[in-house]
Amino acid sequence: LGARKVGVVGIPPVGCMPSQRLVGGGLSGGCAADRNQLAQTYNAKLNMEVQRLNSNLQGSKLFYVDVYSILLDFIQYPWKHGMLRNELVPSVHDDFIKLVLVHCCRI
Numbered sequence: 229l230g231a232r233k234v235g236v237v238g239i240p241p242v243g244c245m246p247s248q249r250l251v252g253g254g255l256s257g258g259c260a261a262d263r264n265q266l267a268q269t270y271n272a273k274l275n276m277e278v279q280r281l282n283s284n285l286q287g288s289k290l291f292y293v294d295v296y297s298i299l300l301d302f303i304q305y306p307w308k309h310g311m312l313r314n315e316l317v318p319s320v321h322d323d324f325i326k327l328v329l330v331h332c333c334r335i
Contacts, residue, residue, distance in 0.1 A: 231288075232287060232288050232289060233288070233289045233290075233291070234288070234289075234290050234291075235290075235291055235292075235293050236274065236278050236290055236291070236292050236293065237293045237295055238267075238270070238271035238274055238275070238292065238293065238294055238295055238296050239267050239270060239271060239295070239296065240267070240295050240296055240299045240300075241259060241264045241267055241296055241299055241300045241303065242263050242264065242266070242267050243259045243260035243261060243262065243263030243264035243265075243267065244259040244260075244264065244299075244300065244303050248260045248263050259303070264300075267296060268296065271294070271296050274292065275292045275294075278290045278291070278292045279292075
């Protein structure tokens with residue numbers, strides 16, 4: 229209702245969610261590539277739709293927020309963001325279930 233600037237947020241790398249790493253990540257417990265590919269395809273189409281809407285909606289500005297790339301970089305390269313290891317993903321050495329929450333919750 230009257231908003232002129234709207235951020236449209238894409239979806240994260242769902243293949244890196246703990247449940248998807250457990251189910252589709254293989255023996256290594258890595259990110260499930262097929263699920264991440266679906267997320268990338270969705271985000272690309274969403275970004276194109278945002279651009280299309282921008283060309284059709286006079287006086288409004290929509291912008292796409294790429295959380296996929298940001299979060300994937302954080303997951304793949306935790307040391308670049310001040311973490312010694314990736315503490316936000318499930319530990320494959322603890323029965324594939326235990327979620328290591330040391331960084332975010334200090335548990």
